Amino acid sequence: MKKTLTSIEDLLAGLNEPQKEAVTFISGPLLILAGAGSGKTRVITHRVAYLIASGEAPEGILGLTFTNKAAQEMKNRVAHLIGYKWHNPPFLSTFHSFGLWVMRRFANMLGYTPDFSVYDDSDQVALVKQILKEMGIEDRRFSPRPILATMSKLRMAQGDPGELKGEGKWMDVVNLIYARYREFLRQNNAMDFDDLILYPLRLLEEEPVRKFLQGRFHHIMVDEYQDTNPPQYQIVSIMARKHRNLCVVGDDDQSIYSWRGADVRNVFLFERDFPEAKVVKLEENYRSTQIILDAAWHVIRENTLRKEKRLFTANPQGERITLYVATDEKNEARYVVSKIKEMSKVRPLSHFAVFYRTNAQSRPLEEALSKEGIPYQVVGGLRFYDRKEIKDIIAYLRLVENPNDTLAFRRVINTPKRGLGERTVERVLHFCEQEGLPLWEGLKRAEVPSAQRARLLSFVSLLEELQAASKEMPLSRFVDHLMGATGYIQALEAEGTIEAEARMENLRELVNVAVEYDHVENGLREFIDRASLTTSQDERKEGLRVTLMTLHSAKGLEFPVVFMVGMEEGFLPHALSMESLASLEEERRLCYVGFTRAKDLLFLTYAKKRLYYGSHRTFPPSRFLRSIPQRLVKREGKTPDTTPFTQEEWRVGEPVFHPAFGPGRVKALEGSGTTLKLRVRFDRVGEKLLLARLARLKKG
């Protein structure tokens, strides 16, 4: 094993000083404040490799990332660094996958069986809809998504109480739904995403589980720490209590998930719980040009709720940022596409990304791209596993695995059509409820008309046959068999439409994925779990195509050329985020995240009018544009544009403060083009000529 390891010197070569510090500080708590593009992933992967090279057992290392894809990439990079295939790899995953792993092992301690189902987002919506119907609530104010959002938020914030605390009639109803929701999950041996965080946390209070986890993981690392929520923090902090080797990496300027319960104050919690923690700041940016970094800084500096810091780079100044004012959303899309087309002569398509605030904004871009025949991928649209046909087959699999899953049962009982409608389903489930019987028995014994009874019985024998088959053949063959045995494929074939053809193609793809689990222990379960926990982020493919995605999805990525469209009030910042300072500042961070994804070129666009809810409406240019100094921007296009950029960010006579030179006053502005120099007279050291971007000056 030793000779295949990369030497420690090799691991540290090419890292700057703070990076080296972060990589080599492996004993004790560590907080890494990593600015955008400061080589964070590099530090994390090198740190894992360094730990292993220093003799730590790989399986004792836990790394928690934001997406499965990020985890996978880390695995690959670490393996590459170490140049060694281990059979006890480090545990690199998302919080939810980790929580699932814990729960599969200890489910029985909370009254679940290990074959429990995991309800993903669309399952949750379906369930709440069903509960609303059950309870006879028709009031439009009670729609599933806001209810789920409230339940999740309060539950996370209040430490998983039996009843949610909150004021008002709305909350009372939410609590009624909440009670039924939780009861339903239990009865169905199912957990939702929040359970995968909160249940492991609860189990960590139990001695055996805590001992097991603390004993297993000697080193814990958390990526994107600014986007973790309090229970997530609790989990890692309890696990790390024994060895105290907890390393968290984050950037408060990139915190964009507070609406999901993420709390930047976790940084303070960390400092409170681990007062001996070492703090390393990574402030050198290796990604972007100076101009992009300058613009980004001018946008983010206006936030009041942040720690002042400024990234620096040795990269070239680069091109100015391009602003294009479009007549409408179609014109905007055409502009973006024409630019991509032009630049694609000298760059591969994989260099281009287009960011927007809301998913709905992708449409005009998609249309323009297809019109020009440019390949693209939309990240964050409909997941593969959310397609109807895939969900149907997965529901069958889930029912085979967990016969108590009535949500899955409802989905498949009449797909394809078997003459078993709403009425019959209700009778069966009601019967089960009254007699306290498992679904299985209810199907056989419920009182229904004789025609339905025969159909129910044949459905039961179908399931029984499937259960037997699942144990006899490799997973991919079983999935294939299931699609035929249930009549699903035949029904699709009978349709004979192009759409049905596409669905069948997707199902073939599903079988291909199943092949990966053919010789895996508990392959069926792993396969189903993957369907629940895979996100559209994870489905990002490498290849020669343009990438389209929301700003949220863009976090953690980088592209040589970035377009940010829809730079309008109401979109960025979003209309629903303009109420409070806190949410407005989050929108600003979103803008900052977008800018700092760009390596070479950044294009900003907005439209004079935009199709919205079916009619054209006009929105003013985004206030964030105003924060960018004029000199960093180049305008393109014929449309008259009155975007009010900042003329100069520094005014003559303005008082400033420099960390080294102390207080002073701007005497003159010098420099030409995009380079701005400040002549400043300092009280203590006299006159200095400073590059504005490197001055690290504070106003006031």
Next chain:
DNA sequence: CCGTTGAAACTTTTT
């Protein structure tokens, strides 16, 4: 029980 039809609601961001 099933498919069609027309109106009404609908868009923030996602593990």
Next chain:
DNA sequence: GTTTCAACGG
């Protein structure tokens, strides 16, 4: 402009 859902007739 698109998706969802209730109502109705076969």
